[in-house]
Amino acid sequence: xxxxxxxxxxxxxxxxxxxxxxxxxxxxxxxxxxxxxxxxxxxxxxxxxxxxxxxxxxxxxxxxxxxxxxxxxxxxxxxxxxxxxxxxxxxxxxxxxxxxxxxxxxxxxxxxxxxxxxxxxxxxxxxxxxxxxxxxxxxxxxxxxxxxxxxxxxxxxxxxxxxxxxxxxxxxxxxxxxxxxxxxxxxxxxxxxxxxxxxxxxxxxxx
Numbered sequence: 001x002x003x004x005x006x007x008x009x010x011x012x013x014x015x016x017x018x019x020x021x022x023x024x025x026x027x028x029x030x031x032x033x034x035x036x037x038x039x040x041x042x043x044x045x046x047x048x049x050x051x052x053x054x055x056x057x058x059x060x061x062x063x064x065x066x067x068x069x070x071x072x073x074x075x076x077x078x079x080x081x082x083x084x085x086x087x088x089x090x091x092x093x094x095x096x097x098x099x100x101x102x103x104x105x106x107x108x109x110x111x112x113x114x115x116x117x118x119x120x121x122x123x124x125x126x127x128x129x130x131x132x133x134x135x136x137x138x139x140x141x142x143x144x145x146x147x148x149x150x151x152x153x154x155x156x157x158x159x160x161x162x163x164x165x166x167x168x169x170x171x172x173x174x175x176x177x178x179x180x181x182x183x184x185x186x187x188x189x190x191x192x193x194x195x196x197x198x199x200x201x202x203x204x205x206x207x
Contacts, residue, residue: 027187053149056083060083060084061081064080095119095124096141097117097140098140102131
């Protein structure tokens, strides 16, 4: 397995069609039939003029963290599951965590949304996992296999076409104890919020 360095340059750049979506959720619309994204919630961790990258936060796999990291990190047996982060780089591992003390030199660059960080180095990856299991840390983390990726302008086109709804991400949803409920709950919340608008909503997915 490959642990991917998530500490890449994600500085804000001018984006022709949309503002920077880093730290936002993409919620697949009900009519989405692409099996890679059907009823998924994707956390955007990078977005710039050259494209975007995200992690599916509501699709646990059948692989345990301890089995997946066997040979990389010596861990106790755990029932915690690795998540299917997306169809791109399916053998690569990514980590989202809430431990802001693992490497203070990286946290400012690696914070995706308030209280949620993407691992910036292999050392950070190992520290987060060891700290979480060996010291019973109350700071959650999630490991993902693969990611979602979009080329220049591709994500913007999909959003404008109506494939995705966008809403702010937060730590409680990223690390929800029952991730399977994320899609339904976020979709319901988007419907509720937009019904408050004083003008008719033209997008049929919001009705």
